[in-house]
Amino acid sequence: MAGLAAAFGSGAMTNTIGDIEQSDVILIAGSNTTENHPVIATVVKRAVHLKGKTLIVVDPRRIKISDFAHTWLRPHLGTDVAWINGMLHVIIAENLHSKEFVESRTTGFEALKQAVARYTPEYVEAITGIPARDLTEAARLFAGAERGSILYCMGITQHTTGTDNVKSLANLAMLCGNLGIAGGGVNPLRGQNNVQGACDMGGLPDVFSGYQKVADPQARARMQAAWNVDRLPEKPGLKVTDMLPAAHDGTLKAMYIIGENPLVSDPDLNHAEKSLGHLEFLVVQDIFMTETAAKADVVLPSACYAEKDGTFSNTERRVQRVRKAVEPPGDAREDWKIICAIAGRMGYPMPYADSREIMDELRRVTPSYAGISYERIEHEGIHWPCPNEEHPGTPILHREQFTIGRGIFHAIDWVPPAERTDVDFPLYLTTGRVLYQYHTGTMTMKTGGLNEIAPECFVEISAFDAKANGVQEGHLVTIASRRGSIQARIRVSPKAVAGTVFLPFHYAQAAANRLTSDALDPVCGIPEFKVCAVKLQRAA
Amino acid sequence: MTAEANPNTITINGSEFTFQPGETILEVARHNAIDIPTLCHLKAADPTGACRVCLVEVQGARSLVASCAMPAAPRMVVHTESPKVVTARRLVIQLLLASGNHNCLVQGSDGRSFEEYAARLQHAGGGIEPCPVWGDCRLQELAWRYGLTGGRFSPTPVRYPLEDVNPFIVRDFARCILCGRCVQACNEVQVNQAIHFGYRGAKSKIIAAGDRPYRDSDCVFCGECVQACPVGALVEKDARGKVWPRDVQKTVRTTCTYCGVGCQTQLHIKDNGVVKITGVQEVAPNYGSLCVKGRFGFDFIGSSERLKTPLIREKDRFREATWEEALDRVARRLGEIKAADGPDSIAVLTSARITNEENYIAQKFTRAVLQTNNIDHCARL
Ligand code: SF4
Ligand code: SF4
Ligand code: SF4
Ligand code: FES
Numbered sequence: 039m040a041g042l043a044a045a046f047g048s049g050a051m052t053n054t055i056g057d058i059e060q061s062d063v064i065l066i067a068g069s070n071t072t073e074n075h076p077v078i079a080t081v082v083k084r085a086v087h088l089k090g091k092t093l094i095v096v097d098p099r100r101i102k103i104s105d106f107a108h109t110w111l112r113p114h115l116g117t118d119v120a121w122i123n124g125m126l127h128v129i130i131a132e133n134l135h136s137k138e139f140v141e142s143r144t145t146g147f148e149a150l151k152q153a154v155a156r157y158t159p160e161y162v163e164a165i166t167g168i169p170a171r172d173l174t175e176a177a178r179l180f181a182g183a184e185r186g187s188i189l190y191c192m193g194i195t196q197h198t199t200g201t202d203n204v205k206s207l208a209n210l211a212m213l214c215g216n217l218g219i220a221g222g223g224v225n226p227l228r229g230q231n232n233v234q235g236a237c238d239m240g241g242l243p244d245v246f247s248g249y250q251k252v253a254d255p256q257a258r259a260r261m262q263a264a265w266n267v268d269r270l271p272e273k274p275g276l277k278v279t280d281m282l283p284a285a286h287d288g289t290l291k292a293m294y295i296i297g298e299n300p301l302v303s304d305p306d307l308n309h310a311e312k313s314l315g316h317l318e319f320l321v322v323q324d325i326f327m328t329e330t331a332a333k334a335d336v337v338l339p340s341a342c343y344a345e346k347d348g349t350f351s352n353t354e355r356r357v358q359r360v361r362k363a364v365e366p367p368g369d370a371r372e373d374w375k376i377i378c379a380i381a382g383r384m385g386y387p388m389p390y391a392d393s394r395e396i397m398d399e400l401r402r403v404t405p406s407y408a409g410i411s412y413e414r415i416e417h418e419g420i421h422w423p424c425p426n427e428e429h430p431g432t433p434i435l436h437r438e439q440f441t442i443g444r445g446i447f448h449a450i451d452w453v454p455p456a457e458r459t460d461v462d463f464p465l466y467l468t469t470g471r472v473l474y475q476y477h478t479g480t481m482t483m484k485t486g487g488l489n490e491i492a493p494e495c496f497v498e499i500s501a502f503d504a505k506a507n508g509v510q511e512g513h514l515v516t517i518a519s520r521r522g523s524i525q526a527r528i529r530v531s532p533k534a535v536a537g538t539v540f541l542p543f544h545y546a547q548a549a550a551n552r553l554t555s556d557a558l559d560p561v562c563g564i565p566e567f568k569v570c571a572v573k574l575q576r577a578a
Numbered sequence: 579m580t581a582e583a584n585p586n587t588i589t590i591n592g593s594e595f596t597f598q599p600g601e602t603i604l605e606v607a608r609h610n611a612i613d614i615p616t617l618c619h620l621k622a623a624d625p626t627g628a629c630r631v632c633l634v635e636v637q638g639a640r641s642l643v644a645s646c647a648m649p650a651a652p653r654m655v656v657h658t659e660s661p662k663v664v665t666a667r668r669l670v671i672q673l674l675l676a677s678g679n680h681n682c683l684v685q686g687s688d689g690r691s692f693e694e695y696a697a698r699l700q701h702a703g704g705g706i707e708p709c710p711v712w713g714d715c716r717l718q719e720l721a722w723r724y725g726l727t728g729g730r731f732s733p734t735p736v737r738y739p740l741e742d743v744n745p746f747i748v749r750d751f752a753r754c755i756l757c758g759r760c761v762q763a764c765n766e767v768q769v770n771q772a773i774h775f776g777y778r779g780a781k782s783k784i785i786a787a788g789d790r791p792y793r794d795s796d797c798v799f800c801g802e803c804v805q806a807c808p809v810g811a812l813v814e815k816d817a818r819g820k821v822w823p824r825d826v827q828k829t830v831r832t833t834c835t836y837c838g839v840g841c842q843t844q845l846h847i848k849d850n851g852v853v854k855i856t857g858v859q860e861v862a863p864n865y866g867s868l869c870v871k872g873r874f875g876f877d878f879i880g881s882s883e884r885l886k887t888p889l890i891r892e893k894d895r896f897r898e899a900t901w902e903e904a905l906d907r908v909a910r911r912l913g914e915i916k917a918a919d920g921p922d923s924i925a926v927l928t929s930a931r932i933t934n935e936e937n938y939i940a941q942k943f944t945r946a947v948l949q950t951n952n953i954d955h956c957a958r959l
Binding site: 072075076077080106227231232233234236241242243269276290318325334339351352357358359363364367371375376378380393396404472480486510 | 746763767769797798800824830832833836840842852866867868869870871872875877881883884886887889891896899905906907908909910911915919921924927928930931936938940941943947949951953954956
């Protein structure tokens with residue numbers, strides 16, 4: 039979420055889920071909301087269907103939520119910066135922007151104005167395929183709203199230009215004065231239940247918990263004192279996408295993988311498998327024998343969420359309780375107990391009686407969580423930042439000013455996606471999730487009913503492309519990219535648009551990521567899962 | 579403040595209460611801990627006045643009124659349990675008990691023992707199964723509260739067969755009292771627009787997509803309708819007939835483990851296993867709503883494939899190990915590699931699925947013990 043942090047100083051959802059119902063116009067970009075965040079989708083649908091709010095959906099697929107939209111814009115894959123610049127262009131050209139907000143709260147407007155000057159609706163149509171008229175209308179709608187909210191997800195971030203895409207959405211929100219108000223905001227929807235918390239708690243190579251930079255000597259000094267160690271490393275570490283290459287070339291010797299399954303989720307699987315094989319020592323801690331665990335030297339069985347106490351932070355920065363309901367199977371243990379036991383054996387005792395004790399320690403060293411005690415969130419969670427126990431929490435960020443003072447407009451030019459179609463690989467492939475499965479399927483595939491409804495990988499294709507490629511519903515096909523090939527059954531669907539096929543990424547047997555591109559966003563290392571060129575052939 | 583000073587005052591059962599303009603009689607009563615029973619009323623949706631259970635007497639009104647739909651008005655005088663109300667309410671309940679198969683109160687069996695009920699059904703023969711929500715049914719509660727058994731009217735015939743051709747939800751039309759809560763839950767809360775009222779009069783039925791099974795409709799199995807159904811007409815399939823409400827030993831409130839919405843859920847526990855999940859009403863962010871994964875995707879917790887012991891690789895296979903051995907091995911190997919190749923030769927992948935506390939511990943371990951910043955998680959992916 040580097041894009042938002044660059045614009046505002048904080049990378050999290052600016053507003054809350056409940057807040058969406060207060061918007062006049064909701065813009066959803068690159069989020070298949072009904073399948074990936076179903077309960078947020080219900081909030082949006084209620085706002086539109088029952089409260090008469092306006093919805094604009096921008097997505098390359100005709101996803102379910104677009105049925106509720108006033109306008110559905112369908113950009114070609116990888117052209118997000120272009121359509122957003124087009125909207126910025128229209129809004130500035132027609133003088134619809136919020137001058138007061140731009141003047142009092144932001145910097146960089148002049149440069150932005152110049153950068154988007156050539157993104158006329160016609161120019162944008164040529165790049166994105168969105169009719170100039172539709173784009174202009176959408177821009178007017180959004181700028182005309184008293185309160186406009188932007189929701190986005192992986193469809194925006196999983197590109198080589200992901201950071202630019204997000205900055206562009208931030209530009210749009212600032213230009214319309216939609217920050218710091220109820221019903222406004224720029225809202226990234228987090229895919230996994232505690233992504234927000236993993237980031238907040240310093241599960242990142244460059245920051246301690248609370249986004250305190252490891253490179254900052256003062257932050258290090260504070261943590262050294264709190265943790266009672268002489269020194270802490272100052273150099274930011276490897277990103278997940280750098281770890282496997284480092285394993286491959288031998289600079290990384292050991293990995294300790296907790297509850298993740300990169301052997302289904304990694305962008306270039308063939309390479310990932312080899313890389314893990316090069317490690318001298320691999321520990322995997324998980325609740326199931328995943329594809330990754332199967333490669334480990336030591337496998338440690340952990341307790342699942344229903345077997346432990348603690349907190350999760352949801353996508354709207356709300357810290358909520360997790361409570362133990364059942365005993366873990368066999369010898370399985372809470373993840374924290376396992377880590378602490380290893381630390382103790384390595385000469386650094388980490389004795390905690392329970393999760394509450396850990397929470398109390400982390401609150402002392404994490405300013406944004408300081409006021410969030412188990413007592414306070416017993417009934418309802420609190421939104422960080424919450425600096426002390428009297429503070430009510432912060433549902434809406436950037437009220438009076440941005441975390442970094444003034445919000446920063448970024449002048450950004452559109453660059454084409456890393457991979458394009460050609461005669462050999464004529465179709466675009468994009469990947470995503472389906473409602474009935476979750477991530478790499480470790481949990482959902484152990485639930486009979488979910489599997490019964492969504493049992494196997496499929497490739498979703500438009501009727502037009504099906505005909506052009508001589509395939510029909512249910513046919514088994516081989517889908518090949520420059521990196522590999524997999525097999526899946528054809529599903530002809532009105533969701534798909536000619537020229538682009540879609541694969542869910544949950545299924546290990548047909549891991550979509552054998553095909554996808556490992557080209558990375560240069561800033562945050564998010565792989566390009568959303569655009570790759572493929573060809574399709576009926577399997578023998 | 580006296581009644582003269584604030585015109586927005588209403589009297590219920592002899593006590594005076596103030597109200598906000600627009601509030602219904604039911605809402606005013608509930609705010610003041612006066613219990614008016616309801617069946618069809620669904621808090622998040624517009625009142626329909628379908629079931630008539632919430633009838634109250636308003637002085638000066640010609641007939642009894644449905645309190646869930648009637649706005650409070652200045653100086654209204656309301657009785658919620660007057661003889662007239664109770665007589666009418668008993669009649670309404672008796673008619674509902676006679677609509678279809680509500681055999682939980684088979685004649686004479688108004689005792690509260692499930693065993694007695696099950697024994698009677700067995701004795702009666704005919705293979706009639708006990709109601710799957712026995713002990714957790716709003717209609718049954720009302721029958722008990724007003725001392726009623728089902729025998730006053732003869733039951734209407736069962737018109738539509740039970741539908742269970744999907745993995746999650748059983749629709750038992752014989753137990754449906756046509757209160758319409760499921761229709762509102764689906765259309766006004768989840769806005770999935772999968773079900774509505776079909777046919778007319780005595781043939782009325784809640785239908786999906788031209789009277790097809792859920793599976794062949796727009797239904798996405800969020801289960802909002804199941805949670806809304808006051809009786810045993812919509813029930814979770816995997817628990818139906820296996821786990822009765824009285825078997826649930828405790829419920830534990832927690833946060834959903836799947837997506838980033840962080841829905842608040844209630845886990846229903848029997849014998850150290852999760853047997854059902856419901857949404858927590860009245861609290862953010864989901865106010866009772868869930869999706870198919872959050873509500874039905876819990877089998878993995880008790881799966882026989884769960885890892886139960888530490889495993890250590892011996893060439894091409896794993897062998898079971900004690901925690902002592904496994905932890906010693908991990909600590910020793912990490913220590914050796916750190917000493918030989920430096921802290922940055924080790925990396926930790928923490929997880930978006932473990933708790934905040936655990937992520938904090940993971941970063942502390944990585945930075946303070948391993949002495950590297952090589953820590954990340956798969957959120958980028
Ligand atoms: S499960 Fe959800 S979508 Fe299906 S009928 Fe019930 S409320 Fe509607
Ligand atoms: S199925 Fe349940 S909720 Fe729906 S109308 Fe029948 S009794 Fe009411
Ligand atoms: S119930 Fe569904 S929408 Fe809610 S947190 Fe769980 S997965 Fe997300
Ligand atoms: S609850 Fe009022 S009519 Fe049903």
